[in-house]
Amino acid sequence: xxxxxxxxxxxxxxxxxxxxxxxxxxxxxxxxxxxxxxxxxxxxxxxxxxxxxxxxxxxxxxxxxxxxxxxxxxxxxxxxxxxxxxxxxxxxxxxxxxxxxxxxxxxxxxxxxxxxxxxxxxxxxxxxxxxxxxxxxxxxxxxxxxxxxxxxxxxxxxxxxxxxxxxxxxxxxxxxxxxxxxxxxxx
Amino acid sequence: xxxxxxxxxxxxxxxxxxxxxxxxxxxxxxxxxxxxxxxxxxxxxxxxxxxxxxxxxxxxxxxxxxxxxxxxxxxxxxxxxxxxxxxxxxxxxxxxxxxxxxxxxxxxxxxxxxxxxxxxxxxxxxxxxxxxxxxxxxxxxxxxxxxxxxxxxxxxxxxxxxxxxxxxxxxxxxxxxxxxxxxxxxxxxxxxxxxxxxxxxxxxxxxxxxxxxxxxxxxxxxxxxxxxxxxxxxxxxxxxxxxxxxxxxxxxxxxxxxxxxxxxxxxxxxxxxxxxxxxxxxxxxxxxxxxxxxxxxxxxxxxxxxxxxxxxxxxxxxxxxx
Numbered sequence: 001x002x003x004x005x006x007x008x009x010x011x012x013x014x015x016x017x018x019x020x021x022x023x024x025x026x027x028x029x030x031x032x033x034x035x036x037x038x039x040x041x042x043x044x045x046x047x048x049x050x051x052x053x054x055x056x057x058x059x060x061x062x063x064x065x066x067x068x069x070x071x072x073x074x075x076x077x078x079x080x081x082x083x084x085x086x087x088x089x090x091x092x093x094x095x096x097x098x099x100x101x102x103x104x105x106x107x108x109x110x111x112x113x114x115x116x117x118x119x120x121x122x123x124x125x126x127x128x129x130x131x132x133x134x135x136x137x138x139x140x141x142x143x144x145x146x147x148x149x150x151x152x153x154x155x156x157x158x159x160x161x162x163x164x165x166x167x168x169x170x171x172x173x174x175x176x177x178x179x180x181x182x183x184x185x186x187x
Numbered sequence: 188x189x190x191x192x193x194x195x196x197x198x199x200x201x202x203x204x205x206x207x208x209x210x211x212x213x214x215x216x217x218x219x220x221x222x223x224x225x226x227x228x229x230x231x232x233x234x235x236x237x238x239x240x241x242x243x244x245x246x247x248x249x250x251x252x253x254x255x256x257x258x259x260x261x262x263x264x265x266x267x268x269x270x271x272x273x274x275x276x277x278x279x280x281x282x283x284x285x286x287x288x289x290x291x292x293x294x295x296x297x298x299x300x301x302x303x304x305x306x307x308x309x310x311x312x313x314x315x316x317x318x319x320x321x322x323x324x325x326x327x328x329x330x331x332x333x334x335x336x337x338x339x340x341x342x343x344x345x346x347x348x349x350x351x352x353x354x355x356x357x358x359x360x361x362x363x364x365x366x367x368x369x370x371x372x373x374x375x376x377x378x379x380x381x382x383x384x385x386x387x388x389x390x391x392x393x394x395x396x397x398x399x400x401x402x403x404x405x406x407x408x409x410x411x412x413x414x415x416x417x418x419x420x421x422x423x424x425x426x427x428x429x430x431x432x433x434x435x436x437x438x439x440x441x442x443x444x445x446x447x448x449x450x451x452x453x454x455x456x457x458x459x460x461x462x463x464x465x466x467x468x469x470x471x472x473x474x475x476x477x478x479x480x481x482x483x484x485x486x487x488x489x490x491x492x493x494x495x496x497x498x499x500x501x502x503x504x505x506x507x508x509x
Contacts (some may be wrong), residue, residue: 057389057390059429059430059431062429089340125247146509147473148247148473148509149431149470149473150470150472150473152473178247178509180247180473180509182246182337183246183335183336183337183338184337185337185338185340186340187338187339187340
């Protein structure tokens with residue numbers, strides 16, 4: 001515990017992000033849609049999986065809920081699976097299931113209680129999205145788009161652009177983008 | 188907080204209208220803010236901090252520019268024993284200030300800022316009224332967030348603060364106007380350093396800071412003057428609504444040691460001052476926000492010494508780049 005805290009503090013003091021490439025760890029996480037999402041095994045269920053990091057009270061995430069639902073409707077039939085990930089300290093299956101009903105979130109939320117996914121995928125902010133292929137390789141990571149809380153029609157749709165490129169068999173035009181959500185409280 | 192030099196500090200008697208109007212205006216502003224807020228809360232990460240410190244870059248902001256307009260009215264002053272005295276009948280003093288702000292993120296946890304103030308004073312005593320002003324003392328500051336709030340759960344965010352104020356204003360001994368309304372600065376270089384703590388609890392942001400300021404000796408008409416070291420303690424709380432409208436309250440208490448002249452301490456010259464502020468932040472877009480603040484020096488004996496007591500309002504417009 002103390003060693004982990006010391007290591008964390010060292011990273012924070014250095015102001016550096018982890019330098020190793022993000023990868024999907026082997027972990028099984030409970031889902032608000034029932035059952036368990038096993039990573040990376042369940043990634044083979046679809047050609048592409050999008051993980052979007054969730055924060056219950058983040059205005060940026062709330063503002064993007066409708067856009068996320070639209071993305072899921074548009075890309076779901078094309079082989080893209082969307083999952084929300086709650087890695088925050090206060091995450092719980094019961095709370096998030098209730099929030100899903102109250103906010104009409106159609107996407108399942110997986111509870112990453114120990115922030116295993118968040119740490120492995122270098123997720124620091126809500127709305128941070130990661131596109132994984134069926135083997136677990138990270139093909140894009142970053143914000144959903146260039147908007148924060150006030151949505152504009154001329155926003156750059158980072159996630160959508162990356163999915164369009166990948167679905168056309170091309171490399172994403174950008175593999176990383178800035179995520180503008182709230183700082184995730186994971187420790 | 189920059190304090191204007193004033194050798195006529197206790198002369199002012201503001202009219203009744205501003206004293207009543209300022210708190211009313213603050214209440215009106217708060218009510219207007221609440222009309223655009225909703226019952227739901229929002230995580231305080233994004234608006235709470237900037238409600239407490241207007242010129243500070245928020246999360247994800249890389250740079251900002253801003254304009255602050257400030258108006259104040261003199262209520263009275265505290266003597267060296269801490270007794271509060273209302274202003275003399277027939278006299279008044281109003282202060283006005285326009286601050287140009289800019290901040291730049293040089294590191295994901297570090298930011299630098301500059302504040303260029305323009306200061307004006309309207310001062311009246313029986314039979315004489317005067318207005319003057321000019322460039323005030325320019326301030327440079329640096330903030331480095333060693334630990335960002337929320338990053339380590341129960342641990343508060345910790346930031347180091349460093350500042351430098353340059354004597355670009357006109358000190359009181361160099362003022363030309365009879366009532367020194369053209370005095371706009373302290374005349375001394377000031378360096379300061381401090382530590383700020385910040386924590387978030389859902390929609391609430393609470394913060395505390397301690398800052399120590401060293402005012403370097405200066406020559407005033409052939410006499411070496413040095414203000415005492417100043418310690419400032421700040422406590423603040425803010426609540427952020429789902430619309431990211433935020434309301435904040437801040438209390439600060441500054442204590443300053445005795446000044447010295449030609450190396451000799453001047454007894455009973457130490458100063459202290461308490462200031463209370465209430466602020467509301469209204470986000471206009473992801474890039475722009477408007478903030479209004481009402482501030483007051485509580486006119487209560489023992490809360491100040493050798494200082495003036497003011498009340499006033501400020502409005503800040505900020506445009507930030509993400």
